[in-house]
Amino acid sequence: MLTPDPHTYARPAEVQVRHLxxxxxxxFTSRTLTGEATWTLDNHTGATELWLDARHLDVDAVLLDGxxxxxxxxxxGADDPVRGxxxxxxxxxxxxxxxxxxxxxxxxxxxxxxxxxQTAGRxxxxxxxxxxxxxxxxxxxxxxxxxxxxTYEARVQVPAELLALMSAENPQHRAASGEYHFRMSQxxxxxxxxxxxGDVEFTPLSTRTGIYAEPVTLPTATHEFVDLEKMVGAAxxxxxxxxxxxxxxxxxxxxxxxxxMENPRLTFVTPTILAGDRSLxxxxxxxxxxxxxxxxxxxxxxxxxxxxxxxxxxxxxxIMEKLYGRPYADxxxxxxxxxxxxxxxxxxxxxxxxxxxxxxxxxDPDEGLNEIAYEKGDYLLLTLEHLVGREKLDAFIxxxxxxxxxxxxxxxxxxxxxRRELLDREPGLEDKLQLDAWINGPGIPTVAPPVSSARFxxxxxxxxxxxxxxxxxxxxxVASWSSHEWVHFLHGLPxxxxxxxxxxxxxxxxxxxxxxxxxLAAWFxxxxxxxxAPAEAALHQFLTxxxxxxxxxxxxxxxxxxxxxxxxxxxxYAEARPNYHSVATSTFxxxxxxxx
Numbered sequence: 001m002l003t004p005d006p007h008t009y010a011r012p013a014e015v016q017v018r019h020l021x022x023x024x025x026x027x028f029t030s031r032t033l034t035g036e037a038t039w040t041l042d043n044h045t046g047a048t049e050l051w052l053d054a055r056h057l058d059v060d061a062v063l064l065d066g067x068x069x070x071x072x073x074x075x076x077g078a079d080d081p082v083r084g085x086x087x088x089x090x091x092x093x094x095x096x097x098x099x100x101x102x103x104x105x106x107x108x109x110x111x112x113x114x115x116x117x118q119t120a121g122r123x124x125x126x127x128x129x130x131x132x133x134x135x136x137x138x139x140x141x142x143x144x145x146x147x148x149x150x151t152y153e154a155r156v157q158v159p160a161e162l163l164a165l166m167s168a169e170n171p172q173h174r175a176a177s178g179e180y181h182f183r184m185s186q187x188x189x190x191x192x193x194x195x196x197x198g199d200v201e202f203t204p205l206s207t208r209t210g211i212y213a214e215p216v217t218l219p220t221a222t223h224e225f226v227d228l229e230k231m232v233g234a235a236x237x238x239x240x241x242x243x244x245x246x247x248x249x250x251x252x253x254x255x256x257x258x259x260x261m262e263n264p265r266l267t268f269v270t271p272t273i274l275a276g277d278r279s280l281x282x283x284x285x286x287x288x289x290x291x292x293x294x295x296x297x298x299x300x301x302x303x304x305x306x307x308x309x310x311x312x313x314x315x316x317x318x319i320m321e322k323l324y325g326r327p328y329a330d331x332x333x334x335x336x337x338x339x340x341x342x343x344x345x346x347x348x349x350x351x352x353x354x355x356x357x358x359x360x361x362x363x364d365p366d367e368g369l370n371e372i373a374y375e376k377g378d379y380l381l382l383t384l385e386h387l388v389g390r391e392k393l394d395a396f397i398x399x400x401x402x403x404x405x406x407x408x409x410x411x412x413x414x415x416x417x418x419r420r421e422l423l424d425r426e427p428g429l430e431d432k433l434q435l436d437a438w439i440n441g442p443g444i445p446t447v448a449p450p451v452s453s454a455r456f457x458x459x460x461x462x463x464x465x466x467x468x469x470x471x472x473x474x475x476x477x478v479a480s481w482s483s484h485e486w487v488h489f490l491h492g493l494p495x496x497x498x499x500x501x502x503x504x505x506x507x508x509x510x511x512x513x514x515x516x517x518x519x520l521a522a523w524f525x526x527x528x529x530x531x532x533a534p535a536e537a538a539l540h541q542f543l544t545x546x547x548x549x550x551x552x553x554x555x556x557x558x559x560x561x562x563x564x565x566x567x568x569x570x571x572x573y574a575e576a577r578p579n580y581h582s583v584a585t586s587t588f589x590x591x592x593x594x595x596x
Contacts (some may be wrong), residue, residue, distance in 0.1 A: 310377015
């Protein structure tokens with residue numbers, strides 16, 4: 001039985017899609033995709049209607065049992081601001097396939113069309129998709145629910161000078177014809193459908209891992225991700241075999257709105273993690289972990305999102321510990337915990353949005369994409385580890401992934417499984433864990449163990465020394481710091497420094513000229529608060545080039561509260577907005593105000 005999903009019009013209990021044959025032509029001039037989507041159906045009930053999700057799609061025809069089959073009656077329903085439109089097609093009880101001829105629109109929310117100037121190489125245009133959470137319906141008419149899985153094949157026509165890639169078996173070289181064929185034999189939900197088209201080349205790292213990137217970015221990316229195969233091996237040693245054949249990365253242009261997206265076989269990553277010292281690769285460990293928690297066992301609805309992200313954060317930190325040691329992983333845990341506390345403060349200590357199991361009906365599921373799902377979910381597993389020990393918890397997680405592979409999981413079913421396989425075997429364990437308080441209660445239950453980091457304790461000592469001396473005096477202590485230590489240092493500084501203090505820090509440590517996006521994102525709010533002029537040009541370049549929402553939000557908040565206030569924020573946003581994905585502009589149109 002499928003869990004009812006409030007974010008889809010699909011009726012999978014009646015008719016469920018099983019396989020997609022997708023034929024698309026990519027047109028950069030009109031910024032549209034044109035083609036056919038042929039769905040193979042599983043009609044459980046002899047139903048005479050197929051219900052799909054669509055949003056801003058122009059559907060020309062619906063054909064039964066083949067692209068030359070009988071034309072079917074169909075209709076698009078009223079446009080809902082969250083769910084888009086229901087697409088209802090009349091079928092027969094014995095209809096095996098339905099073919100939809102359609103076109104996307106230039107404003108399709110999942111599609112980011114970049115001009116050459118918006119790419120790293122500045123020579124060719126670029127297209128990438130972002131289907132999570134419910135944006136697949138803006139480029140494919142589909143049953144857009146994480147609880148509905150299907151296999152797919154695709155034929156995609158692109159300009160001959162560009163390479164096309166999907167969340168599937170991928171080419172490693174350009175085709176002179178510009179036609180590419182894809183196959184995904186493992187069933188996936190619609191939010192993991194992905195397409196990228198651009199001036200991209202490939203470098204292998206091992207027999208099953210490699211890097212795709214624009215030619216000017218590829219050498220840097222190859223150096224940064226040299227440990228990719230080691231990461232896959234570390235993950236397998238923890239929780240079982242990697243089930244998706246290849247694990248490749250695609251480094252996207254800077255406007256990508258997230259750190260990464262776990263599209264099967266081809267993780268999309270932001271170039272903002274190319275720090276030069278491999279210190280930000282925990283993001284890749286996170287996306288790799290999704291190959292088990294999320295892609296292999298998937299949240300049934302977006303109300304259950306913590307089942308994807310909580311497990312993934314816990315898994316990510318176990319991978320990083322295995323590769324780089326416990327002190328390194330402890331830094332990540334403290335950073336995550338700090339983010340969790342900030343999120344709870346913003347949402348309100350008693351807010352139901354701080355529960356793990358959410359009620360997002362009628363709301364955009366992106367509202368649940370915050371530190372509650374990620375860090376509170378991880379903290380529950382960390383608490384469970386504290387109570388039962390790693391050995392028992394690892395055995396439980398490994399069996400959980402193996403037993404539920406290529407299936408969806410809702411919160412109630414997971415709780416029942418957790419009780420049966422772990423909690424009920426030790427009397428009183430569930431009470432010690434305070435399970436219901438984690439799942440259905442606000443904030444952080446009192447049973448949660450404290451988190452700490454010895455390396456951050458050294459940073460805090462450096463902060464005390466800075467307050468008693470000059471930044472230059474710290475140089476011997478900070479020579480081996482990672483990005484995480486520098487971010488912790490910047491977050492620990494007083495929020496209202498003087499321009500002279502900022503200048504001293506900048507002279508000693510070169511924050512304004514740093515090529516590290518994590519450091520810049522922590523530095524700029526300090527400079528904005530006092531109008532530190534030497535950072536203005538770098539801030540402007542950062543906001544107009546980088547599209548990662550995590551980094552942009554604190555900058556715009558600081559601008560709104562800083563000198564010039566809303567007028568300054570709006571002026572910068574008006575210039576920067578064309579470079580942002582719709583996932584980001586939907587946030588900043590509300591926060592800053594959509595430009596006229």
